[in-house]
Amino acid sequence: MYLKLAHTKLDVFQYSRALTLEYYRRTKTFPPEERYALTSQIRRAVLSVHLNIAEGCSRKSLPERKRFFEVSRGSVIEVDTAFDIAIALEYCSEAELNVLSEHLIRVFKILSSLIGQEAPTHH
Numbered sequence: 001m002y003l004k005l006a007h008t009k010l011d012v013f014q015y016s017r018a019l020t021l022e023y024y025r026r027t028k029t030f031p032p033e034e035r036y037a038l039t040s041q042i043r044r045a046v047l048s049v050h051l052n053i054a055e056g057c058s059r060k061s062l063p064e065r066k067r068f069f070e071v072s073r074g075s076v077i078e079v080d081t082a083f084d085i086a087i088a089l090e091y092c093s094e095a096e097l098n099v100l101s102e103h104l105i106r107v108f109k110i111l112s113s114l115i116g117q118e119a120p121t122h123h
Contacts, residue, residue: 007057012110016050016072019103023079026100030091038091042082048075049107066115073111080104 007013023046027039049072056068083100086092094101 005058007054010053010057012107012114013050013053013057015103015107015110016053019100019107020046020050022100022103026092026097030086034091038082038086038089042079042086045075045078045082048072049079053111062117066117069111069114073108073115076104076108076111 024043027042030039052068052072052075056065056072059065059068083092083097087094087097
């Protein structure tokens, strides 16, 4: 935010930021008894997606960057799984999450692509 680093302009960073903000807003409607359970878990996981992308982008070595992107992708899966439970508990519906699911899938695909990148070979 204050540093104005290059990673803040990356699509994956922008998508994960939007995802984080939307999931925070969406969990505001969860029952109060979920405040320290499902709501908290979803918020920690979605924030982890965004923060690990930022930290991964700051790493110089490709293996180190990939590790942060792997953690971020794991958190995407955690958010997806948590919302499966939220839907089952009727805290929200699948229809309400259509736009959020598109963002989640987009971030997952970009992270998978970044993780799958090969290191440049030198001849």
